[in-house]
Structures are given as C-alpha cells and as structure tokens.
Amino acid sequence: MNHELEETSIEGPASIPGWGSLEFSRRLGLQALGATALAGGIASLSSATLAAAATKSHVIKIGYVTPSTGALADFAGPDKYVLSLIRASSYFKNGITIGGTKYSIQIITADSQSNPSIASQVTTQLIQKNGVDIIVTSSAPETTVPVSAVCEAAGVPCLSTVCPWEAWYSGLGGTLSAQGAATSGAFKYCSMFFFGVPEFVECFLPMWNRVQASTGANKVFGGMFPNDADGNAFRGAFPPIVTAMSGGKYSFVDGGAYTDLSSDYSSMISTFKNGKCDFFVNCPLPPDFNTFWKQASQQGYKPKLATVAKVMLFPTDVYALGALSNNIATDAWFTPYAPYKSSLTGMTGYQFAANYQKKTGQQWVQSMGSTYSLFEVVIQALKTVKNPHDRKAVAHALQHVNYVGMSGPLNFAAKTNPAPGVGIIKPVGIQWKPGTTATVGHKKWSWSPYVVDNTLNKHVPLTGALRPTNA
C-alpha cells in the first residue's frame, strides 16, 4: 500500500510520450530491480570474477536485448538484417585496436519477448553467463527500462533507444520537474538516444499550423487519450506544451479517459464533433485506433488533420486500416531520404533501406535506423577508451559520444540535451499515402510514408506534400 502511495505521489504531469508513463516505467524499473535483487547478489559477485577474467580477454562482447517476439515484435523486424550488416562491417569482422591491443567483437542477442520481467532476466543472463562488456537495447519502456535498470545495478555499460527519454529516465529512478525537465543527474552506467514529449509537439504543431492556414480549420484539437499510463501522462503533458509553444493558439477538447480495448467510441466521436475539433491527436493501443478511426468515418467525424502517436509507426497498422489510412500523419525518427550515412561503412540510409526491401521482401521500417546506430555509438565510444573492459570508462565514453551516423548528428554531451547521457534525435512529420515507384528502391507498396514536414530536422528532404487528412 505504501508502495502505491509512493508511486502516485510523483508530482506534475509525468511528461510521457509514446510508450509509457513515469509511474509505469518506475514500476518497470522497480520490477526489474526486484528481479535482479534475487539474482543480483550473484550478478555482482560473478560480475566481479568475470570482470577479472574479462580484463585479460581479447574479445569484446556486446549483448543486444530486443523484443523479437510478442506485441513489440514489429520494432525488431529488421534486427536480423541490421545485425548482418553490422557483423560484416570492418570493426566487427576484423576487430578493433584499442591501446595497442587487437580485440575481436562479438554480438549476442537475447529476446525480451516484449515482457519486462523476461527482459531483465535475459539481461542478467547476458551479464552472468556470457560476461558481456556492453549491453545495447531497443524498443519501448517495456524493454529499455528493465534492461537499463539491471545494467545500472550490475555496473555494466548500457545504451538504449526507441523509448521516450522521460519514460526511460524516470523509469530508472531519475526525477522530472512538473515541466518535464530532468532534475537529477546522470546514471553511472546508462545512456540513451531518442526524443520526448516536447519533440512530439514540435513535430505535430507545424503541420497543424500549415493545414490551419490552408483550410481555415478551427483551432481546436481533440485528444483521444485512454485511461492508462500513457494516456493519462499524455493528457497531462501534451496540451500545456501545445499552449506554451503556440502561444495559446489552439484549445483542447478531451475525449475522455476511455478504457483500453473498448468496442465503441460513439460518445467520444460526438464530443469531438460538437467541439468542432479540426485537429486530432492520440496515443492509443493500435486496435483501438483502428476501431475509433473506422467509427469516426462512419459517424461523420472528419478532422482536417490527424497527428497520431504510438500508432501508424509501422506498415502493419496502416495495412490493417486500409483506405482510411490516407493522409494520417505521425512522427518518424528514421527515413531513408536523409543524407545520413553509416559511420561504419559509409552506406547511405537510402541503400540501407532499399537493400532491406530487396533482401527480405519486407517494407522498410523506421526502427532499422535506430537499431543500426546503437552499434555505431558503441564503436565511437570504444575508440575513445584505453581498455574496453574498463566498465566505468566505457560507460563514461558512451555518455560523451558525439558523431554523425545513420541517425544523423548525435551528441550525448550537448548542452541542449534534456538530461545527462541522453542524446536527442529530431523526428520529422510523415503522412501515409498510396505508394509509388518513386519511393525507396523504386518498389511500389500499397502504402508508404512520405516526409511532409521537416521543421524539426531540415536535413531530411520533403518527399510529399502535406495534405489535410480529410478535405
């Protein structure tokens, strides 16, 4: 009971975007720590002995924890392809010379099964059994928070991505102010790169402004925020940031804290219709957006622009929704169109995505870029240390990497970063439209994402025109 009280007493809107709230991620962190507390005594003991043995080893072992199966499996879709490229690159193939000694690099992957407790278990195993030197992980607080928590406790350098930084930071026990700024310091062993709630607003707001100017739409946005950790956090944080950034231009209509997996959204749809909400934002579970959007169309709610978070990131959701996906906007942290190259091989983002489509027959997805960059960042860090088995030095190096690679310029030590050890990449606005042969690799898919707004990252060229979701 005390436990509950403690958690709910966190003040302020726990500015949490996409996938997970402060409260939720704190739980994940605590859960993960609980799991290691059992195995953890052994972890610290054996890590000491392993570390002693490892200092003499000429192998650098990198553990990669990823949700290969389960609800988050979409994120891990390109893993195999990305790892094959990484393993073929020269440092991984031929080894890396550090302090005059040549080391070979080994990557060991582990499946989190999209389950926080499994994520912490496999991380503990990677540390104890495999004696890894570094752990990298990706995809949602459900993966990154428990993995990072175990690493922080066991003293293993850890790098995460694809998780709103607020959820990750607070999940690891960091504190946030009411405005969503970090108020505690760096973690000893953990670092991450991605973005947070302010970037969601910065990404969506310019699109609203443009559509508002061209259509004279009502300056009202409707929010479909469920009664879950994500939804409540979004409800708390998103509207105030919009007000601050737009100078109060847009007013907010709350669709109500509905229960996840509801089968009917008629009342919310009437609320949005009555409020004349020409803009629409959300952070639902994918099936709920599917239901909602079909019913909205049936019942005549046609917002001028829908900017969605947490859904429509991957083609799966888009194909399931079919024709109604047209011109729905969301964020993208990797697109093949940016002039970014691999820092390992010089391969361009375009080749990277086009070859993926050729090799696997699957449509490119945005998580491939961030997964690739995990390993780029590790190499950058290793280049600056004297001993790759010196965990403190490696963790410190990871927190100070500053380079340009597949995800663009990425500086973990920039003054503008929201928290120490948190690198920020800037998303752009995309819209889903019918595919053409002009997209990546000249392969036509039924639906493709087009970059329609690059206010946040001018490096990424526009590939399509921003159109109202409903004319």
Add this chain to the structure above:
Amino acid sequence: MIWVNVLIQGILIGGFYALFACGLSLMFGVMKVINLAHGDIAVVAGYVAVFLAPQLHIPEVWSFIIVVPIFAVAGYLIQRTLIQKSIDRDPFTTLLVTFGFSVVIENLLLEIYTANGQSVNIGALIGDSIHVSNVIYISYISLAVLVTAVVVLAALQLFLSKSGTGRLIRAVADDREAAQLSGANYRHIFGIAAAIAFATVALAGIAYGMMTEFAPTSGGVNLLFAFESVVIGGIGSLWGTLIGGVLLGIAQQVGAHINPEYQVLAGNLLFLVILGVRPHGLFGKKTAFS
C-alpha cells in the same frame, strides 16, 4: 436527439454482442459447457478470413461463405473429441480444457501469424453510413451485423422449436439421461449444437475483424461481453441473449455518454444488478430453449 443517437448506437453494438454471444449461449444451454476458448475461436475465424479468402480468390467481404462451413465441421469434430472427453469426466474439466484450448490457440496464432494486427478489409464500405441527421449516423457494417444477429437468432429459435433435430437438442438439453433412454444419441446431438455454435462464432469473428483490428490475443476482450449478454438475457433463451446484448450495448453507451470512463463500468453494473435481482436472467427458463 443526442439520446436517440445513444440508444441507436447502443442497439447497434448490442447486435454485435448478441451475435458473439449466440454460440456461447447455445453451448452453455445444451452441453452446460462454458467455452473459455469462445473468443479465440472467433479470432481464428478472422485469421482464416484474412489469409484463406484471398487465396481462394474470394473477396474478404464474402469470406464467411467458406469460413462458416469450415467452422461448423470443426465445431462438430472438436465437440466429439476434445470437449466430449472432458464432459465425460466432470464440469470442471471442461473449464480447464477450454481454457487450455484458448491458450494453445493464442500461441499457435502468434507462432504462425506473428503479433501483427490484422483486419478483414472490406474496402470503402467500412467508412460509409446512412446519414439520418447531423447527430445520427447508422454505419452499414454495424447495421449489417445487427440484422445478421437477429436473423441468426430467429432462425436458430425456429430451428430449435420446429425441426426434429431442434427438438432433439432441446430434449438432450433438458434431460440427457431421459433422452438417451428414448434412443437419442446425445453425443451426436452435442456435436450438432457445437457445429451451430462454432458457425455463429465464426460469423461474429469475421464481423469483429471488419469492425476493428485483431491480434492473436484479442479473443478475451469480447468473451466477457458475450458472457454478460448471456447472463443478462438468461441462460437457455436465445431471444434473451439478443435482448441481453442490446441492453448491455445501451448501458455502455449511456455510461459513455455521461463520461467515457464509465462505458465498460455501466455495462458491468447492469450485469451485477441483473445477477442480483434475477439470477437466472431476464428470460431464463427452467427448461432450456422451450
């Protein structure tokens, strides 16, 4: 006007609940089996519609033409083997077996089709509706589901009361031993009832797939609403199941209209009240399906 819309949308979603609950009601009424895999069977129907129909060059809208017969046959076979075996032991075994069946189905679907969301794609029809007024829109798909529910339940009621097989089903449901003494092969009759139940749940699964996006684990969500519809309407009454579904839908809409937070809660409250005031449901009878 807004309350008229609340009522209409409630009835429409209620039609879906009733269609979904029909098979559950039948299996519970006849075999006294609470099929915990009911929702998962519906999800399987959705997958069959999405993946098999295009291979046979049938538009997904018409997929029920092949899916429903397949499920009827599957229902008969599963009843005669798996479920009958557990009925022969004791009622708790049927609970465990259907629960296990549910877990197996979910994991198999996950293994074969991954966790990706799927939807039965019916093209532009999904977004269309009858525009009654600025407040009231009646979607074609919801209306079609409601009509299907009414037709299916009416046909089934007629079948049970008029046909020879229907009478046998009722006889077996009432008193298995007595029916057996009179020469009825109750195992075969159970099989027929299960075939009908599986056929209707296949219909509901396809409808569900059209209305939303499903994944291997989507089955459990609607099982609760189906169960509530059966209990509200009364066990052993198919018309009751229809009324139960519709009342549940209306209760949820009224709750949601007050505050979306109360949508599910309002339905559950109605269920609790009915359970408290009339434990055998609104139309529950001593003799099933009479």
